[in-house]
Amino acid sequence: MPRVSEAAKAPNMTQVAERAGVSAQTVSRVLRGHANVQPATRKKVEAAVQALGYRVNGAARALASGRTQTLGLIEIPSVNYSSAAIGHGVEIAAREAGYSVTISATTSSHPQDVAAAFARLEEQGVDGVILAIPTRSSTSDLGAFAERIPTVSLDGSLERGVQVVAVDQHKIGRLATEHLLDLGHPSVWHVSGQRGWVDADAREAGWLEVLAEHGIEAPPVLRGDWSPRSGERAGELLARMPEVSAVFVASDEMAFGVMSALTARGRRIPEDVSVVGVDDIALAAYATPPLTTVAQSYEALGARAVRHLLARLDGVEDESVGESIVPELLVRASTHPWS
C-alpha cells in the first residue's frame, strides 16, 4: 500500500506553543536563547520542539526581525587557489558565528557586474557583504551599496564606507626579492600578476622598492594574468636571456608555467635560474624542484573579514582593523646561491 504522506506541512511556532502549553512568544524566547525564561518552561518548550520536529522559518524570522543571519560573498568564480581558500575561511568563520554565507558570483570585475551581484544580495537581505573582487577599479562605484549594507572589501583599496582587510602584499614582493638578492643574484626579474589587480600591483611595487634600495636598475616586468599559461609564455622569454638568474613570480601557479618553460629550454632550476613563487599552494612543495614561495593564509584573511564585518554589525569597533596578515618566506629547492 503506497503510503503517500500528506505532504505534512511543517509545524509553526503556534503549534509548538500549544503543545507546550505556553504562548508563541515564549517559544520564540526559548529558541533565541533569551535569558529570562524559567528552566521548567524552557524544558517544556524544548520537548515540544523535539516532538514536532520543529524548525524556525527563516523567512518569517527575517521579515519580523530585519536580520537574516546571512552574509554575502561576492567573488569571481575561478579555480584559483587564493579565491577558494578565502571562500573557505569566510564560510567557516561565518558558521562559527551562526551566519550562513550566500555566494554571489560575478563573471567579471566590471563595476556594473559587481553592482548586479550586490543587488542580488541586497534583495536577499544579507546582513553584510564581503567583497572579494581583487581589482581596484571595481569598488569605485559601489559606494551606494556599501552605504546601505555593511561591507568589507578584500581588495586592499579604501573606499568611502568600505572597510578593508588585506594581506600585506607589498611585503610579499619585498621578501621574495630580498631572498634572491641575499643569495647573491645580481638582479631579479619579475613575472607579475594581472594588471589592475591590487595584489599584482603591490607585489610588483615591493619588488621594485627592494631593487631600488640596492641600487639595481629594474629589468622590464613580464606581465602575466595569474594563469600557468601566462607563466609559461614569460618563461619562454626568460629562457632566451642568459643573464637571467633569478625570477620572482607573482603566484605559484604562474611559477609552474615559468619553470616548465625554462626546463623545456634547457635552463636548469635552480642551478641556472632561481624561482620564487607566492601562495604556497598545496602543490608548491611537490613541484620539480620544490618551489620556494611566500606563504600567506588566505583562510585567515577570509576569517578576519568575517570578524570585521560582524564587529561592525554589532556596532563594535574591531581593534584588529588595519592589521595585515603577515606573509612568510618558505625556502625550498627552487632557489640557489648565485655562482
Add this chain to the structure above:
Amino acid sequence: MPRVSEAAKAPNMTQVAERAGVSAQTVSRVLRGHANVQPATRKKVEAAVQALGYRVNGAARALASGRTQTLGLIEIPSVNYSSAAIGHGVEIAAREAGYSVTISATTSSHPQDVAAAFARLEEQGVDGVILAIPTRSSTSDLGAFAERIPTVSLDGSLERGVQVVAVDQHKIGRLATEHLLDLGHPSVWHVSGQRGWVDADAREAGWLEVLAEHGIEAPPVLRGDWSPRSGERAGELLARMPEVSAVFVASDEMAFGVMSALTARGRRIPEDVSVVGVDDIALAAYATPPLTTVAQSYEALGARAVRHLLARLDGVEDESVGESIVPELLVRASTHPWS
C-alpha cells in the same frame, strides 16, 4: 554640516504602488514578469521602481510565496580542485536560472555533521539541496531530510528520494589503465584516493577490471588520501620497486607527489616510469614532465546537478538523468611506451 542621512528606510511595494498610481498587487505582477499587464501600466511601475530605488524584500516574498529562490550546497571545505570546480559550476548554473546558492559547510562527512548542515539549510528555507559530499556512508541517514527538501547528490550512490548525478568514475579508471597497457607496460600500479570515497572506489574498480580483462594479476593498491603528501609517500614505495613501470594515480594532486618522490629517487619519468593522473587540474600541463591525465568537467557536473534539481522543483522530469559526464584521456609527456 554633517549630512547624517536619516537611515532612510527602504521603500516597500505599497510606496511604489502609490507613486505609480496602481495597486501593490500590480507592482508585484510587474516585478514577477506576469504576462497580463498593460504595457503602459508596466512602464509606470518600472519608472516608480527606478525612481525610488526599490528592491523586493526577499524575506517577505519567501514568507508569502513559500519559495526562496535559493539552493543549498553542502560541501566539505577543501582546496581540492574538484570541489572548487563543482561549486563554481553550481553557482553559475543557479544564477542563470535566477537562484542564489547558500553554502553549508561541514567539517566532516559524518552523517551527524552533514545532517546539521542540512538542518541549517532547511531553516533558511532553501528550495533544494545539492549534496557534494563524496563518501557513500554520509548519505545513508539523510533520507528524512531528502524527503522534505528536493535533494540531488553528487556522490554516485543512490538513496531513497535522492537523485544522483555523477561522473563516470569507473570509466576513468578504465581509460587510464588501458592507455598504459596499450603502451606495452606489463602491469599497472595504482595509487588510490581516500578509502570510502565513491570516486576513489570506482576508479579503483575500473583499474581492476581492465587488469582482469588482460589476465594481469593486480598489484597491491597503494592507498592515498587525495593529498600530494600521500602521493609522495606512495611514490617513495614505488621508487624502491624496480619492476614498477606504470602508475595510475587517482588524482593529479597525488600524481604530483608521486612524481616528486620518484624523481627525487632517481627514477626518470617517463623513461623509467609512466604516470597517469585524474582531473586535468590547471597545473597538470605544467608539471615536469607534463602530466597525462583523465579530464572531466566538474563544472559541468555542478551545472547538471542544478539542472536536475530545478527540473524536479518544477515537477518536470529531467530527461538527462542517469547520463554521466564523459571523461577524456589527455596524453602528455608523463607516459611513454614500455621498453
Add this chain to the structure above:
DNA sequence: ACACAAGATGTTAGCGATAACAAGCAGTGG
C-alpha cells in the same frame, strides 16, 4: 445591441515570526 469571454486591475487575508507593551506574580523594605 446584448450576453459573455477574456484580460487587466484591485481587495482581502494571511504567510510565521518578532517587538513592544501589558499583565501577573513573587519577594523586599519601610
Add this chain to the structure above:
DNA sequence: CCACTGCTTGTTATCGCTAACATCTTGTGT
C-alpha cells in the same frame, strides 16, 4: 501590611509580500 521592583509570561500589531478571489473593462459573436 502595602507600595514597589524585577522577573516571567501573554497580547497585539506589524514586517512586506503574494494567493485567491472580486471587480471592472474591453472586445466578440450573433
